[in-house]
Amino acid sequence: MFLINCPFCGERDQSEFSSGGEAHIVRPKQPTELSDDQWAEFLFMRKNIKGVQFERWNHSHGCRKWFNVVRDTSNDKIHSVYKMGEKPPVK
Amino acid sequence: MSDLRVHKTKYINETKRVSFKYDGKNYFGYEGDTLASALLANGVHLIGRSFKYHRPRGIMTCGSEEPNAICQISDKNDLTEPNVRATELEIYDGLEAFSQNCWPNVKFDIGGINNLISPLIPAGFYYKTFMWPKSFWKKIYEPLIRMSAGLGKSPTEPDPDIYDHKYVHYDVLVIGGGLSGIISAKIAAKSNLKTLLVDDKKTLGGSTIYQSNDSFKIDDQHSSKWLEKEINEISEIENLTVKTRTSIAAYHGYNYLLARENLTDHLSIKDKKDKIRQRLWKIRAKKVIVATGSIERPLVFNNNDRPGILLSNSINKYLDYYGVACGTNIILFTNNDSAYETAISLHKKGIKNLIVDLRKNSQSEIAKQAQNLGIKIYFNHVVTNTFGYRKINSIELMELSDDGNTTIGNKIKLNCDCLGISGGWTPMVHMHTQSGGKLDFKNDDQVFIPKEIDNDQISVGACNGDFDLETIIDKTVNKINIFLEINNQDYKNINVDCSIEKEKRNIWLLPNKIPLGKTKCFIDFQNDSTAKDIKLALKEGFRSIEHVKRYTTTGMATDQGKLSNMHALGIIADTAGVKMGTLGTTTFRPPFTPLTFGTIVGRNVGKFFEVVRKTSIHDWHVDNKAKFENVGQWKRPWYYPKNGETMHDAVQRESKAARDSAGILDASTLGKIDIQGTDASEFLNRVYTNAWSKLSIGKCRYGLMLNEDGMVYDDGVTTRLAENHYLMTTTTGGAANVLGKLEDYLQTEWPELDVYLTSVTDHYSTASVCGPNSKKIINKIFPELDLSDENFPHMSFKNTKLDNVNCRVMRISFTGELSYEINIESKYGKSLWEKCINAGQEFNITPYGTETMHLLRAEKGFIIVGQDTDGTMTPSDLQMDWIVSKKKYDFIGKRSLYRSDTIREDRKQLVGLLTDDPKEILEEGAQIVSDTNTKPIDMLGHVTSSYFSPNLNKSIALAVVRSGKNMKGKKLIIPMENKNINVTVSDTIFLDKENKRLNA
Incomplete structure (x- = not known):
């Protein structure tokens, strides 16, 4: 159980949060103009890497805000957290 | 005092006799005894039968690593507990313990026949044997395996004991109260750090506290005396908390640990009463110091498992800590110096003993001390066999060849009543690896030691592979100073004398003239795996340690291979000709020792097991004998049986009343989300499939919400309360997820929208009155409200008041009947409900539950999201294309x-089904086929909702069927266990296709 430093509330237990999968996947602005393959790429394709991963997390049992987390999936170390809309840190 | 209680110690209170029963026989011990020490003092070694071969087994260790001496405690159906280690259980007045895995009793056990047929049951026996014939599996193999599986018996009634959870935060947590743990805790606490020291034993001090040998001195005192002084000192330190009888069960990432504290397990039956039995500590520590010490290794040779064979150091502890002699004629078989301490200690108490040492000699101080005392030592010898069925009575030894690969010379037979074995020491790296740490192999000592991982955790003392007194103190002090970034000088001028081991000789599988196949060299004592099994697994092609472990079950018993893992690895490495360090280890997983379920669940049992949500009208439902259904966390009335009605009868009556006159439903549990903001309409346009911009104020609209994959996610009616203000309703079970999904889109995809969402589910209670007489009832409650179709048409709402309390009345329909839903502040819910019931009395207003609601909806072909849909249904699959806007x-x-997938013609689609026999009710979930003769039978779909409709006087069902949209009128078959049911595909709407009843 790790500790997550919510950018709005501070450090809290993981049990207060829920994970939202890979970060920085933007919903296409004009979905109707996409081919099946392009839409499938957005809809289904997610990375699941061993190592440093950019993820979305939600403080669901707290402030209910979504934010981004940079986490190393091999040891659960969280390198940084940042708000939605902020630029991701360079690896 | 029995003859075997040879020595007085401060840990045994001989003024307090404790009586207990073991296998029905009365014994006594003293306060301070464990079950194991008390039994040994009574001369009892034989404790149980082994798992697979049912061989007699005795006490082998003195701690949590015990593989053999596991007992069933208590024979009461609610209190009984299996697999309790006799070596850890402190005795108390009234204790009743039983041996396990034997029938009819431990001395004569029928299962012992397995030992005789053991050549027939090698490793992987189950996988190889129970494969064929296939028909044997259900009737013969499975019952047989189930009968012989498992150790001990589970309780059959709820645990009456009280358990507790506690959350704590510390600067420093020290695991293990031995020498290095105490030093670490003292340094940390004296540096003003809030420190917690835990130890699983009753007293602190580890193995140093009973050290009595003159070769180990600190500041010219026996190391035990010095440590006692330290322990006294730390008890005075204010910011140090010491928890004994507390065992760390799990070490998770980010220094989150679980510890089990035993509060009453050592108290008499009388004193335990009404007290918390065990407490689970949930610990967050900024820094963790692991000082868990090491456990002694056995040696692997033929028949190394007989009762009376103990680890050498355990014999020492039983003697010097508990005052108990494990025998009167003891042989110690070792490959290292630590057995010499045991020998000297035994010698001092007048107990006959001799040493068999694998090594060619030992030049250490302690070895010389033993020789000077006249203790006989067989250097360069190996025990090749042991004898004695229920207890060891003699051994056989031979000389070792130079390379250690074989035995030479003649057999020497020696009598004994106890054999101590020591194959060296294994650092307890469990905590480190549980937390994600990796290991390094240290060749000198043939041990795995922790690889340092980060700056929040450190291992010190024997668990870090430091074994001699001087190194332990020196390195612990240094490492703790660096780790805590402090400069403690308390131990700077300490003067340590200790015997240093100089010679080492490690042989994982000891040589023998007898072929391995005919020996029983046990590696995992609890699961009965032998060296032969490991070699067989390798011969059959298994290479990975993880595979060998599972195939032979080595290390998979309740002790998780605390004694066995190293030997298994060693034998694999030797056989495969690879280096130990390159093999890796198996993973140690929590819990370190088994936890009771009680400890895990704590207070969350019975009515505290799960959160229960009740509507404000709940008490009325209870008073009116409703049966309840769980919907998410909500308790919803399911049906209201009257005068002993069955569920079927009650639902038929309720359904009929709702259509014939009036029904009332508690709809308070439906999710309600208040939506406000200048972009509220645009937001609804984006989340629902239909258009919302043109909905006028005061009007309601049904909406269907999809997932991004196009599958139906939720549905409900949303009302436009004002220009920029909507009230959305969701399904009861979907409320929280819908809110979460909407917030996600607002925060991440559409942050530019000015929209605010508030969950108001609990703020309002909702009574839904339906049926042809509902208008009359509403008119009685709200006489001022103009209910004419012109003023108050279907799908609209009015603000009004009930006795000066604001309410919203919506003319929306759940059931296809003329209906009104009244929303009122929750605290007035029950009073509103009672008013409706009173006003409706003359119209036989009938409260109905979820079952009737589903039936009424099915009659109308209204879907229930989650029942008629399962996350694979598009609106088109549901024949609801009308609700999908083409313009948006x-x-x-x-x-x-x-x-391409969602436009397939042959998707499963929602249809109605009518049974040829109108009385026949289909089973929900039943499979649908068109032909039962061609095999394999083609499955077309399944029934999703099925009821007997009292209003149509026939059975109706909704189902999903492949290409169902084009099947209207087609005959299909529902094959059941005993018969085939013939059905005809119909429209999904069974009743009032023209929706006339909405305006009746």
Whole structure:
């Protein structure tokens, strides 16, 4: 159980949060103009890497805000957290 | 005092006799005894039968690593507990313990026959044998395996004991109260750090506290005396908390640990009463110091498992800590110096003993001390066999060849009543690896030691592979100073004398003239795996340690291979000709020792097991004998049986009343989301499939919400309360997820929208009155309200007051009947409900539950999201194309509605089914086929909702069927266990296709 430093509330237990999968996947602005393959790429394709991963997390049992987390999936170390809309840190 | 209680110690209170029963026989011991020490003092070694071969087994260790001496405690159906280690259980007045895994009793056990047929049951026996014939599996193999599986018996009634959870935060947690743990805790606490020291034993001090040998001195005192002084000192330190009888069960990432504290397990039956039995500590520590010490290794040779064979150091502890002699004629078989301490200690108490040492000699101080005392030592010898069925009575030894690969010379037979074995020491790296740490192999000592991982955790003392007194103190002090970034000088001028081991000789599998196949060299004592099994697994091609472990079950018993893992690895490495360090280890997983379920669940049992949500009208439902159904966390009335009605009868009556006159439903549990903001309409346009911009104020609209994959996610009616203000309703079970999904889109995809969402589910209670007489009832309650169709048409709402309390009345229909839903502040819910019941009395207003609601909806072909849909249904699959806007540019899931897969003609689609026999009710979930003769039978779909409709006087069902849209009128078959049911595909709407009843 790790500790997550919510950018709005501070450090809290993981049990207060829920994970939202890979970060920085933007919903296409004009979905109707996409081919099946392009839409499938957005809809289904997610990375699941061993190592440093950019993820979305939600403080669901707290402030209910979504934010981004940079986490190393091999040891659960969280390198940084940042708000939605902020630029991701360079690896 | 029995003859075997040879020595007085401060840990045994001989003024307090404790009586207990073991296998029905009365014994006594003293306060301070464990079950194991008390039994040994009574001369009892034989404790149980082994798992597979049912061989007699005795006490082998003195701690948590015990593989053999596991007992069933208590024979009461609610209190009984299996697999309790006799070596850890402190005795108390009234204790009743039983041996396990034997029938009819431990001395004569029928299962012992397995030992005789053991050549027939090698490693992987189950996998190889129970394969064929296939028909044997259900009737013969499975019952047989189930009968012989498992150790001990589970309780059959709820645990009456009280358990507790506690959350704590510390600067420093020290695991283990031995020498290095105490030093660490003292340094940390004296540096003003809030420190917690835990130890699983009753007293602190580890193995140093009973050290009595003159070769180990600190500041010219026996190391035990010095440590006692330290322990006294730390008890005075204010910011140090010491928890004994507390065992760390799990070490998770980010220094989150679980510890089990035993509070009453050592108390008499009388004193335990009404007290908390065990407490689970949930610990967050900024820094963790692991000082868990090491456990002694056995040696692997033929028949190394007989009762009376103990680890050498355990014999020492039983003697010097508990005052108990494990025998009167003891042989110690070792490959290292630590057995010499045991020998000297035994010698001092007048107990006959001799040493068999694998090594060619030992030049250490302690070895010389033993020789000077006249203790006989067989250097360069190996025990090749042991004898004695229920207890060891003699051994056989031979000389070792130079390379250690074989035995030479003649057999020497020696009598004994106890054999101590020591194959060296294994650092307890469990905590380190549980937390994600990796290991390094240290060749000198043939041990795995922790690889340092980060700056929040450190291992010190024997668990770090430091074994001699001087190194332990020196390194612990240094490492703790660096780790805590402090400069403690308390131990700077300490003067340590200790015997240093100089010679080492490690042989994982000891040589023998007898072929391995005919020996029983046990590695995992609890699961009965032998060296032969490991070699067989390798011969059969298993290479990975993880595979060998599972195939032979080595290390998979309740002790998780605390004694066995190293030997298994060693034998694999030797056989495969690879280096130990390159093999890796198996993973140690929590819990370190088994936890009771009680400890895990704590207070969350019975009515505290799960959160229960009740509507404000709940008490009325209870008073009116409702049966309840769980919907998420909500308790919803399911049906209201009257005068002993069955569920079927009650639902038929309720359904009929709702259509014939009036029914009332508690709809308070439906999710309610208050939506406000200048972009509220645009937001609804994007989340629902239909258009919302043109909905006028005061009007309601049904909406269907999809996932981005185009599948139906939720549905409900949303009301426009004002220009920029909507009230959305969701399904009861979907409320929280819908809110979460909407917030996600607002925060991440559409942050530019000015929209605010508030969950108001609990703020309002909702009574839904339906049926042809509902208008009359509403008119009685709200006489001022103009209910004419012109003023108050279907799908509209009015603000009004009930006795000066604001309410919203919506003319929306759940059931296809003329209906009104009244929303009122929750605290007035029950009073509103009672007013409706009173006003409706003359119309036989009938409260109905979820079952009737589902039936009424099915009659109308209204879907229940989650029952008629399962996350694979598009609106088109549900024949609801009418609700999907063609004009809107985008909404959630739109693009997915014309993916190649979603436009397939042969998707499963919602249809109605009518049984040829109108009395026959289909089973929900039943499979649907068109032909039962061609095999394999083609499955077309399944029944999703099925009822007997009292209003149509026939059975109706909804189902999903492949290409169902084009099947109207087609005959299909529902094959059941005993018969085939013939059905005809119909329209999904069974009743009032023209929706006349809405305006009746």
